[in-house]
Amino acid sequence: MKFTAAVAAVCVSFLSQVLGDNVTTPSSSKVTLPATFKPPQVFKNANLVHVISLEKNYAKENINVLIENSSPESQDEYFLPFTSDQMEKIGGIEVKDRKDATVTGFAVDAVEFDPSSDTQYYRIRLPAPLPAKGQQTLGISFYYLNSLSPLPAAIQQSDKQYLVYEFSAYTPSVYPTLKQKTEVKFASSEITDYTKIAASGETKESPQKQGSKLTYGPFSEVPAGAVSPVKVRYEFTKPVTHVAELERDIEVSHWGGNIAFEERYTLFNYGANLSAQFNRVKWAQAQYFNPTSYALKELKVPLRVGSKDAYFTDAIGNVSTSRFRSNKREAVLELKPRYPVFGGWKYPFTIGWNADAKSFLRKKSGDSYLLNVPFIEGPKQSEGIAFEQVQVRVLLPEGAENVRFFTTLPESSITEHTVDLQKTYLDTIGRTVLTIKARNLVDDFRDRDLIVSYDYSLAASLRKPLIVFSSTVALFVGMWAISKVDVKFSTK
Structure with missing residues (x-):
């Protein structure tokens, strides 16, 4: 990966001015408040559009809302409500200004105030306080993992798979909403069942179906805390690929000029289970027609150009049903598990490869180095992949400090x-070794940057070769000394 001058300058500035002495990460994502906490009614949602995407095997939600400060004083804290169950499944919350992309600095924190309460909150701190009657358009995006359930739960291996998702037609909010609507997008137009809402006043019957999209609303003057439960059932003839645990190791070698990557996956298919035993003969016969299937048959892992020495192993050993293509334009590792991974099945495996350190590592100044690598890479599938627990370990050279x-x-x-x-x-x-743990990520975050700065002096880089050299010399000197010892018996 090549660094541009602008990216390098920003990273160096950020690392030198903001980060601490040893190791630094983004600020804490937990805010503790009193058990009696209730979000103050200082905002109202003038207009809100809620977009739910079910096109992949996880739910992606976007809330575009025009907020207005309804209090006489400036405000900078906006709260989002979630249930306790949603808090365990939610991930990747990001906030931006929908009208001005140059506005940054939205801080998002989970609020801890009463673990026994079914309603929890995320707090969004605005970059600048919003004055009385001031307005700002927020774009809030997040993901739900493990939120789709198959119905029926067990099917034949050649049957179609249908998933169910539940949500509220009224976007949950702690503030009153003057106007809103909810759009739901699907991978296909085969939407077999969905909740209908009767017409009321100027609001027509919902939803309106257009191809692979349902639209609930628009609704007017929805009070704070109002919900309208909705359940949709739709066809999804692809695997519900879920990585329960990903362990990613990045080993940096200055002497070898190499960076070694290794990723260990614990992969599941959370789709419908088989209602009968797997029939290998029927499966082999069906593959001649290449039908769509909810079983996971193959994985494709795009790597950085220049990657080499790729390998693929599982619990048994090396898997020969894989292919690695590398040229000047691309590098792709194509994998085929030993068996099709149907719903409820598990497949743990390991992949690894090497790359030239020049593509990721730069020397800043003196003894300081800057490493820029993707936080996660892994398979890239049309149906998407969700990662529940991710651990990234960056193994720096011996003697590296000030990380x-x-x-x-x-x-x-x-x-x-x-x-x-x-x-x-x-x-x-x-x-x-720098170890970073994350949770509830999806493949949309593929190739997000992980930038590591560290100091590595000349003395530290010479430590290992000098010790190896001195140990070798000591060994030969010791052997020479032992050879000069006379161990023969005297005749006197």
Whole structure:
């Protein structure tokens, strides 16, 4: 990956001015408030459009809302309500100004105030306080993992799969909404069942169906906290691919000029289970016609141009049904599991590859280095992939210190970070390891940057070769000394 001068300058400035002495990550995503907390009624939603995308195997929601300060004082805190169950499944919350892309600095934090309450909140802090009667258009996006359920739960291996999703036609809000509508997008127009809402006043019967889209509303003057439960059932003849755990290791070698990547997946298909035993013969016969299937048959992993030495293993060993294509334009690792992964089935596997360090590593000044790698890569599928738990480990050279990092992931996605030492082959003090943990990510965040800054002095880089050299010399000197010892028996 090539750095542009602008990106490098921004990263260096950010790392030098904002980050701490040892290791830094985005600010805490938890805010503790009193148990009696209730969001103050200081805003109203003048206009709101809620877009729900069910085109992939997870739910993506966008809330575009024009907020207005209805209090006499300036306000900078806007609250979003979620149920306790939603809080466990939500991820990737991002906020931006829909009308002015140059406005940045929206901070999103989860609010902790009463764990027993079914209503929890995320707090959005505006970049600048909104004056009385002032307006601002917010674009709020987030994802729900494990929110789609198959119906029926078990089907034949050649049957079609249908999923169910539940939501509210009224967008949940702690503030009154003057006008709103909800749009639901599907992967196909085969929408077998959906909740209907009767006409009321000027509001027509909902929803209106147009191809693969349902529209609920528009609704007028919806009070704060109002909900209207809706359930939709639709065809989804693709696997519901879910990665319960991803462990990604990035090993940096200055002497070898190489960066080694390895990713270990615990993958599930959360689609409909088989109602009968898997029939291998019928499966092989059907593949001649290449039908659509809700079983996972293959994975494609696009890598950075210049990647090499790719491999693919599972619990048994090396998997030969894979192909790696690499040229000047692309690098793709194509994988085929040992068996089709049907609903409820599990497939753990490991992939790895090497890359030239020059594509990711730059020297800033003196002994300082800047590493820019994707936070996650992995398979890229048309049906999407969800990642529940992600652990990224960056193994820096032995002696690296003053480690700092920054990522373009949403702040609320990062849950933990540590810097430790790990001893590997021929190490003395051990290699510096930066570990970052995140949760509830999706493939939309593929290739988001992870930028790591660290110091690596000449003395530290010479430590290992000098120790290896001195140990080798000591070994030969010791062997020479032992060879000079006379161990023969005397005849006197």
